[in-house]
Amino acid sequence: MKEDFLHYVWQHQYFDKTQLVTEDGQSLTIMRPGFRHTDAGPDFPNARLQLGEVEWNGAVEIHLKASDWYRHQHQQDPKYDQVILHVVHTADQPVYRTDGSLVPVLELTSRLPAGLLLAYKRLLEQQNEPALPCGALLGQVSELTRTLMLDRVLLERVEQKADLITALYETLGQDWEATTWHALAAAFGFQKNSEPLSRLAKALPLSILRRHRHDVRQLAALVFGQAGFLVEQENTSHDLYIRDLQQEFAFLRHKYNLAGTGLALHDWNFLRLRPANFPTVRLAQLVGLLHARPTLFDALFTAVDVPALEQFFTTPVPEYWLNHYRPGKPGKVPALGRSSVHLLITNVVVPLRVAYARHIGSADLVEASVALLEQLPAEHNHITDLYDALGFRHRTAADSQALLALHRGYCTPRRCLHCSIGSRLVQPKLVTR
Incomplete structure (x- = not known):
């Protein structure tokens, strides 16, 4: 027990x-x-x-x-x-x-009650199930109970992400524009490079980027320079574009006293990544976004639905990065994919809007922000596949986020009695049927 x-x-x-x-x-x-x-x-x-x-x-x-x-x-x-x-x-x-x-x-x-203990012991016997500890008992739980639990954990997950945005907002001096930059930068790392991209955002304040947003060359010099990709390398010694960025970054680094504040090449992860996911490609996409969207925060709130948000993220990258995966290494590079855009909406836009809605006390904006997840297609991964096999609904990103929250917050740590599904299975009324 x-x-x-x-x-x-x-x-x-x-x-x-x-x-x-x-x-x-x-x-x-x-x-x-x-x-x-x-x-x-x-x-x-x-x-x-x-x-x-x-x-x-x-x-x-x-x-x-x-x-x-x-x-x-x-x-x-x-x-x-x-x-x-x-x-x-x-x-x-x-x-x-x-x-x-x-x-x-x-x-x-x-x-x-003996029946309560029996039901509890029966639930414990299911603890080795890969997804839900109660997976074999789900037939005893109504669809309504499942649905209500998924609705609950979806809101919990969005609230937790919004809490992180709020904490970031406080750390950055209550500046929503800077908060948006930091949140987007980290999200563009797509897990493998989230940590170095988060560090890059700290090493490259938005106050500096704002001064050069209308000059894509200077933006690229700042971003790639602070990221550590403009150091001398054998394969870039005759690359005119990289040489030009090196010269521009040398000037800007001195102007803003950035020496010693950036990242190094070894900070970035390339291993087991497809070239389209290389951090250099993501940095180029960030440069394009910064250049095309002078006010990130306002632009994100102007976009009222998913098509408008997809358009927000559809920005041209510097021409060089259409044909180079890494400095000095040519290759045709695809644009930011639609699935990647949907992940950015899920992990940045929705939590950012919820955090701001709570800040101004707008329940309607919270509801509208969470509803964006219903407009996005479902994510598919090894975790959601487990729940698909158990008959859980999985049609939209809202469903996917709910399943991930259920898995990580309740099923994996075996918090069954905190979950409406597990709780229902041991309720005395259910036991005595």
Whole structure:
């Protein structure tokens, strides 16, 4: 048994509550069980109980064994002095607060419904399933329950991404334009090069780029120079374009005191990437975007739907990079693909809009931003394939994002009792059918 199970039991009050008595002999009436708390401190603050003749307001702490109170060092933590009831599966010893006062203990061992325990054990037996631990039991859960859970985790995923945007906004001095630049730069790394591109955005402030947005040559010199691709190399010694960028970057580096602030060639990942995904190709696409869209943030909000956003990302790159994958190495380069644009909308545009909508207090803009995911085709990868095989809906990017959130936030860490699907499988009403 896991502690999460007792959290679930207490939260939903799925135990026999007739003639409740604590281990020290006090009668117990539960007037309010409290609210589940996941940060540091007691598990269920804001509980209201009657112990004997006295009514108490405080917190409830949950453990498998009463002795876990000492194993977790709660007897030394003043935060736990507010605990008015210790709920355990096994009351193996009395526990005390920092001032030495006894904490009332309620043991649940004999009060758990047999059907609830059976359903919980059956769920645990499915823990080796590759996707959903409860995959073999899904037939017992309605389509409505699945749909509601996917709706919930989709919003959780978008909110988490929006939180990162908000944190970035605060770090950058509450500048939405700079926030957009940093978020887009990192996203153009498409996982393999997200980290170095994020560092490049820090090494190349938007305040500098703004001054040169109308000169694509200077933009390219700044971006490729700070990225470390304009160093002397054997295959570029006779490349006139690269030589020109080197000279321009030498001037701009001195002008803006950029020496020692950029990246090096070894910071970038080329291994196991198709040439169209090389970081040099992505940098060229960023140069084209910066040149064609003088105001990134405003332009993204002017685009009201997916076709308009696709147009936003459809910008010409410097001519040299139409025919070169790397400096001095020719080859025909395709434009930024539609699937890549859709990933940028999913991972940058939607969270950025949600973060801004929360900032200005616009619930309508939040809803409209999340709805963009319904206009995008579904993503397909090894994770979504697992859920496809289990019969989950998968038609749009909203579905894909929800499945990824379900997998990473609930199924992989086996947080089954925090999930509506797993919770439904162990509900007493379902068990007794």
